[in-house]
Amino acid sequence: SQTIHQWPATLVQPVGSPLSLECTVEGTSNPNLYWYRQAAGRGLQLLFYSVGIGQISSEVPQNLSASRPQDRQFILSSKKLLLSDSGFYLCAWSVFLRGAADTQYFGPGTRLTVL
Amino acid sequence: AQTVTQSQPEMSVQEAETVTLSCTYDTSESDYYLFWYKQPPSRQMILVIRQEAYKQQNATENRFSVNFQKAAKSFSLKISDSQLGDAAMYFCAYGLVFGNEKLTFGTGTRLTIIP
Numbered sequence: 356s357q358t359i360h361q362w363p364a365t366l367v368q369p370v371g372s373p374l375s376l377e378c379t380v381e382g383t384s385n386p387n388l389y390w391y392r393q394a395a396g397r398g399l400q401l402l403f404y405s406v407g408i409g410q411i412s413s414e415v416p417q418n419l420s421a422s423r424p425q426d427r428q429f430i431l432s433s434k435k436l437l438l439s440d441s442g443f444y445l446c447a448w449s450v451f452l453r454g455a456a457d458t459q460y461f462g463p464g465t466r467l468t469v470l
Numbered sequence: 471a472q473t474v475t476q477s478q479p480e481m482s483v484q485e486a487e488t489v490t491l492s493c494t495y496d497t498s499e500s501d502y503y504l505f506w507y508k509q510p511p512s513r514q515m516i517l518v519i520r521q522e523a524y525k526q527q528n529a530t531e532n533r534f535s536v537n538f539q540k541a542a543k544s545f546s547l548k549i550s551d552s553q554l555g556d557a558a559m560y561f562c563a564y565g566l567v568f569g570n571e572k573l574t575f576g577t578g579t580r581l582t583i584i585p
Contacts, residue, residue: 398561464513
């Protein structure tokens with residue numbers, strides 16, 4: 356069965372510091388991978404998605420970047436964090452089924468607080 | 471652009487009773503998926519149920535069922551025999567069948583179960 360891992364679970368960082376959040380998927384090959392952010396009391400906003408190694412699409416311009424160095428690894432980064440980067444970050448995966456992206460399944464998330 | 475609207479920020483139901491959560495969406499597409507996700511206090515997004523727009527039959531998963539009205543662009547979730555573990559935020563989401571980039575989420579409904 357497929358599983359998705361995210362770490363760290365919780366992170367407190369000062370403004371201006373770098374960021375690296377990691378997401379890995381097990382039990383599937385060539386998944387689509389996604390990074391979402393959820394602000395307090397809000398729905399999810401897509402940040403990045405990837406259909407393959409080295410292929411990253413950005414949904415909105417921001418202080419963040421993403422990379423996919425391996426098939427089942429997705430990394431969210433920042434060189435200098437802003438206060439507005441605080442939130443709950445969720446990674447998700449899906450696979451192509453009958454030529455289309457299927458259901459997205461989410462990881463446990465990372466709670467980021469920027470002080 | 472597709473939008474998803476959940477007009478009930480909060481709902482409550484007596485344990486063992488039935489509750490219906492509302493969701494409407496706006497799209498010009500004909501081929502899409504609709505989902506209900508549950509987010510308990512742990513904040514991990516858990517898939518509750520999924521509906522493919524081309525299917526006329528409403529999806530069911532044990533105590534969870536949907537009322538999908540394609541012409542009205544309505545997708546409500548019915549929870550029967552409510553249990554304490556059903557307490558969570560519930561998000562309605564929309565995704566294109568051939569759009570691998572994102573799900574569009576509503577703002578969520580917080581469901582409280584009264585013992």
